[in-house]
Amino acid sequence: MLFLIMLLALTAIFAAVLWIGSVILQGWLYNDLAPHLPWRALGCGAVLAIFHTGWCAIYKKDPGRFDTLTQFKTETLDGQYDEFLSVRRVGNEEKKPARFVRKGENIFQSPETGKNWSRSDADGMVVALLIQEKGKDQPTRFNPNLQPDGTFPPPEETRWEEERGKRYMDQAGLGKIYRVRSMAYMANLTANFLHLLLWVAVLWPGMRFTLGHAIGFGLLLWGVTMLVVQPALFGLVVK
DSSP states (O other), X not given: OHHHHXXXXXXXXHHHHHHHHHHHHHHHHSSSOOTTXXXXXXXXXXXHHHHHHHHHHHHHHSTTXXXXXXXXXXXXXXXXXXXXXXXXXXXXXXOOOEEEEEOSSSOXXXXXXXOBOOSEETTEEEEEEEEOOTTOSSOEEEEEOOOTTSOOOOGGGOXXXXXXSSOEEEGGGTTEEEEEOTTHHHHHHHHHHHHHHHHHHIIIIIXXXXXXXXXXXXXXXXXXXXXXXXXXXXXXXXX
16 A cells, blocks of 8 residues: 555656646747647656656665665675674683673673673683574684784774675674675666666656756756655655
8 A cells, every 4th residue: 555655646746846847947948848748747757656666665675775876785684693602712722612692782691601792801802603593504603804913903893704605793783694795786776777767768758858958857856866755765665
């Protein structure tokens, strides 16, 4: 129902913008208005509405995967876990992994000792986190991105990176495993470029502007839609 209402509302809004804008601009730029302007505006408005409603439906299933150029993300959450095994090193020897379970947003505590987890203390320095992922026989090892001198970087720059893999956990989000999507840039550039082309197509053969004017006005309307309209629509569908 939400997407049907969105489709109808966007059709009416886009059609009104195209009709009123074309009457004003074509009356100023050209000698005559394009024929059947109201019907052209309605048809082009429906095409734009279908495109944006479809984009919102995709966005709802995986927020951020296909987003505007200023907001799209290059990684996705691959799993979230509430416990891990912490491997500490004392000298050159790795000690037996200790189990920690989540007690807060980013607080993990040992059920045996009651101590909160920290990456280094008097008991040694943590050199790996082991997470037992669903469907795997052996736990996945995540190593810290240590500095050349073997010390931790600042907490906000610390990552726990999958051994022999490309996934990672941030220090501020332990237990949340993220996977980098190698095609994210290309996919989002393509989606946003198609959005721009649609505006140009709507204005050029659709509303009968010249190609030069269609490109200029299309860039303007594309920018406004991307920076103002789409974020509002995406926020609406993920509430």
